Amino acid sequence: MDKIAALGHSGISMVISFGRAGRFLAGVLSGVPRPVTGFPLLMRQLYSVGVLSLAIVVVSGLFIGMVLGLQGYTILSDFGSEAAIGQMIALTLVRELGPVVTALLFAGRAGSALTAEIGLMKATEQLSSMEMMGVDPLRRVIAPRLWAGFIAMPVLAIIFSMVGIWGGMLVGVEWLGVFEGSYWGNMQASVDFRDDVVNGVIKSVVFGFVCAWIAVYQGYDCVPTSAGISSATTKTVVYSSLAVLGLDFVLTAVMFGNF
Amino acid sequence: MGLRSYISLKDVVFSRSGRRIFNGVSMEIPRGKITAIMGPSGTGKTTLLRLIGGQLRPDSGSIMVDGHSVPDLRRKELYSLREKMGMLFQSGALFTDLSVFENVAFPMRVHTKLPEDMIHDIVLMKLEAVGLRGARNLMPSELSGGMIRRVALARSIALDPELIMYDEPFAGQDPIAMGVLVKLIRDLNSSMGLTSVLVSHDVKESLSICHYACIVADGRIIGAGTPAELENHPSEQVQQFLQGHPDGPVPFHYPSLAAAEDFGLAGGVS
Numbered sequence: 265m266d267k268i269a270a271l272g273h274s275g276i277s278m279v280i281s282f283g284r285a286g287r288f289l290a291g292v293l294s295g296v297p298r299p300v301t302g303f304p305l306l307m308r309q310l311y312s313v314g315v316l317s318l319a320i321v322v323v324s325g326l327f328i329g330m331v332l333g334l335q336g337y338t339i340l341s342d343f344g345s346e347a348a349i350g351q352m353i354a355l356t357l358v359r360e361l362g363p364v365v366t367a368l369l370f371a372g373r374a375g376s377a378l379t380a381e382i383g384l385m386k387a388t389e390q391l392s393s394m395e396m397m398g399v400d401p402l403r404r405v406i407a408p409r410l411w412a413g414f415i416a417m418p419v420l421a422i423i424f425s426m427v428g429i430w431g432g433m434l435v436g437v438e439w440l441g442v443f444e445g446s447y448w449g450n451m452q453a454s455v456d457f458r459d460d461v462v463n464g465v466i467k468s469v470v471f472g473f474v475c476a477w478i479a480v481y482q483g484y485d486c487v488p489t490s491a492g493i494s495s496a497t498t499k500t501v502v503y504s505s506l507a508v509l510g511l512d513f514v515l516t517a518v519m520f521g522n523f
Numbered sequence: 524m525g526l527r528s529y530i531s532l533k534d535v536v537f538s539r540s541g542r543r544i545f546n547g548v549s550m551e552i553p554r555g556k557i558t559a560i561m562g563p564s565g566t567g568k569t570t571l572l573r574l575i576g577g578q579l580r581p582d583s584g585s586i587m588v589d590g591h592s593v594p595d596l597r598r599k600e601l602y603s604l605r606e607k608m609g610m611l612f613q614s615g616a617l618f619t620d621l622s623v624f625e626n627v628a629f630p631m632r633v634h635t636k637l638p639e640d641m642i643h644d645i646v647l648m649k650l651e652a653v654g655l656r657g658a659r660n661l662m663p664s665e666l667s668g669g670m671i672r673r674v675a676l677a678r679s680i681a682l683d684p685e686l687i688m689y690d691e692p693f694a695g696q697d698p699i700a701m702g703v704l705v706k707l708i709r710d711l712n713s714s715m716g717l718t719s720v721l722v723s724h725d726v727k728e729s730l731s732i733c734h735y736a737c738i739v740a741d742g743r744i745i746g747a748g749t750p751a752e753l754e755n756h757p758s759e760q761v762q763q764f765l766q767g768h769p770d771g772p773v774p775f776h777y778p779s780l781a782a783a784e785d786f787g788l789a790g791g792v793s
Contacts, residue, residue: 301633393616393675396576397630398605400598404633 285481288402292410292480295403305408313374313409313476314416318423320373321366325357325424328365329431332356336432337440346440350447351454353432354425358455358464359520362425364512367471370417371504375479378409379500382483383493391484406480413476414469421468463519470511475504528587529554529686529718530575535584537567537574544570546742547584552735557712557719559729562739563764568722569613571739572688575720576608577601589685606634609679609687613694615671617663623650623674624659630681649677653707669700676707686718687711693725701725705732726765730754738764 336349382405385391391401429451436442455461479500486496530552537545544567552558560568573579574586577593586593591604617626627646631637637645650656653673663671672692679687689708693701709732712719723729730736730750737747738761746753746761753761763771779785 388619389612389614389616390618392578393610393612395578396605396608396610397633398602399630399633400602 284485285477288481288484289477291402292406295400295407302408305404306411309408309412310416313370313378313412314420317370317373317416317420320369321420321424322427324365324369325362325427326431328361329353329357329428329433330435332361332428333432333435333440337436337442346436346442347446348450349432349436349442350429350449350451353436354429354451354455355460357425357428357432358460360464360512360516362421362428363464363467363471364508366421366424366468367417367475367508368505370413370420370472371475371479371501371508374413374416375475375500375504376497378413378476378479379483379486379497380493382406382409382480383486383488383496386484386486387488387490387493406484409480410476413479414472417472417475418465418468421471422465425464459519463515466519467512467515470515471508474507474511478504478507527553529589530720531585531587532575533585533587535574535586536582537570537579538582539570543742545581548739548742548744549584550737550744550747552718552720554718555712555716556734557708557721557732559721559723559733559736560739561722561724561726561729561736561764564724566739567742568724568739569690572610572690572720572722575688576605576610606682607685609682609684611672611675611679611687611689611692613691615663615668615675617666617671617675617678619663621663622659623655623661623663623666626663626674627659627678627681630678634682645681646677649681650674652680652711653677654703667700669696669703672696672700672704673707676704676711680711680715680717683715684717686720688720688722690722691724692721693723693728701728708732726767740764 332353333349336352337346340346340348340352382391385401385405391405394401394404433444433447437444437447482496482500482503486492528551531550533549535545535548536543548571560571562568570579574581575588575593577596580594588604589607591600593601593604596604617623618629621629624646627649628642631642631645635642647656647659650659653676655670655673655677658666658670658674663674666674692704692708696704705728708719708721711717712732721729721733730753733750735747735749736753737744738753739745740760746756746758748756753765756762756765760772762768
C-alpha cells in the first residue's frame with residue numbers, strides 16, 4: 265500500500281512540477297518586449313550560449329562527418345555505391361544528427377551553465393534583490409536566456425550539419441577517392457529543401473526551445489544551496505537529453521512517417 | 524501611531540511548509556524613524572521583511588505600506604511600490620557580473636531616463652556617502668564582506684527611497700565594519716529622513732541606533748517600545764534575550780527524553 269501511495273505521490277509531484285514550469289513559461293513570455301533595454305541583454309546571452317558553444321559544435325560536427333564518411337564508404341563500397349556517400353552523409357546530418365547531437369551538446373554545454381548561473385543568482389539573493397528593486401527577474405534575467413537558446417540552437421545545428429558535410433567530404437573525397445562531382449551531385453539531387461532542410465531546422469527550433477526552457481526553469485526553481493544547484497544542473501542535462509530524444513522520435517514520425 | 528505609521532501590520536498569520544511562523548503579529552512602524560525588529564535566530568525576522576516587501580503573502584491579516592495593502596496589490600502596482608523601497612540583504616546580493624559602479628547605477632538605468640553624465644555623478648555621490656568612491660571600478664569578488672554591504676547600501680539608496688529595510692546588517696562583521704554600518708544607518712536616517720526597518724539579533728548595536736524596537740519570538744511579538752522601555756520590560760523572555768542569558772524561558776536544553784531514560788538507566792543500575 266505504501267508503494268502505491270509513493271507512486272501516486274510522485275505522480276502528483278510530477279504534475280505539479282509541469283504546472284509550475286508552465287506558469288513560469290507564461291510569466292516569462294507574457295512580458296511586452298522592450299527593444300531598447302532587451303536587445304543588449306539578448307545579444308550578451310546569444311554570445312554566451314551561442315558563440316561560446318561554437319567550438320564544441322564545430323569540432324563535434326567535423327568528427328561526426330568524418331566518421332560518417334568512413335563508415336558510409338565501408339558499407340556502400342560493398343555494393344559498389346560509394347558514389348552515394350554524399351547523399352547519405354547529408355541526409356543523416358540534416359534530418360537527424362545535426363539537430364539531435366547539437367541539442368545534446370547544447371544541453372551539456374550551455375544548458376547546464378544557464379542552470380548553474382541562475383541557481384547561483386538565486387542562492388546569493390541576486391534575484392530577490394532585483395525583485396525588491398522593482399525589476400522583474402523573469403523578464404530581466406530569464407527571458408533573454410530563453411530567447412537566446414531558442415535562436416542559437418537552429419543556427420548551431422545548421423553549422424553542425426555544414427561542418428559535418430565538409431568533414432565527410434574530407435574523408436570520402438580527399439582521402440578515400442570518391443569522385444567529387446558524385447559527392448556533391450548526388451547530395452544536390454536527393455536532399456530536398458522543404459522535406460529535409462526545413463524539417464531539420466524545425467526540429468532544432470523545438471529542441472532549442474525545450475532545452476532552454478528546462479535549463480532556465482531548473483535554475484529558477486532549484487533549492488538555493490550548493491547541493492540544490494548541483495542537483496538542478498544534473499536534472500537539466502538528463503531531462504533535456506531525454507526530452508530531445510523523445511521529441512525526436514515524435515517529430516520524425518510526424519515529418520517522415522508517411523501516415 | 525496612526526497617520527505617522529509608514530508600515531502597519533495587523534493580525535498577520537503566516538505559515539510555511541506546514542509550520543506556523545507568525546500567529547497574529549501586529550505592529551506599527553513609524554515614518555522617518557529607525558525601528559529594530561529583534562529576536563532569536565529562526566523566528567522569522569527576515570520573513571517579516573519579505574512580507575512587507577510583498578515577496579511573500581500572509582495567510583491572513585493586513586499589511587499596509589504607505590497606505591497600500593501590499594498583499595492585494597497587482598504585480599505592476601507592487602513593482603511600482605518597490606521603487607520607493609530599498610533593501611539591504613544579509614549577503615549584500617550584489618550582481619557579480621557588474622562592477623561596483625554598475626551595481627549602484629543599475630536601479631537608475633532601469634527606472635529612470637537620466638543622462639549618462641548625471642548617473643555618473645549620482646553614483647559617485649552615493650558611493651561617497653558610504654566611503655567607497657575610490658572602489659567604483661572594483662568587481663564584487665574583490666571586496667570584503669563589509670565593503671559589499673556598503674556598496675549594497677549605496678545601491679539601495681540610489682533612487683532615494685522612502686523606506687529602507689536592513690536584513691541582519693551586522694551579522695559576521697568585524698568591529699570596525701560594524702561601527703561603519705551603525706554610523707551609516709544612523710546618518711542616512713537623519714539626513715534623508717528615511718523610514719528604516721532594521722532586522723537584527725545584535726542587541727547592543729540595534730538598540731544604540733533605533734528609536735523603537737520590538738522583539739519577535741514564538742510567532743508573536745513578546746515586547747515592544749523604545750530602547751529604554753524595553754530595558755525595563757517585565758517579561759522574563761524579553762530580559763533573557765536582551766541580557767543574553769543562556770537559560771530561562773528559552774531553555775538551554777533542546778527538548779529530549781529524561782536523562783536517565785536516554786542513558787539507559789531508567790530501570791536502575793544492575
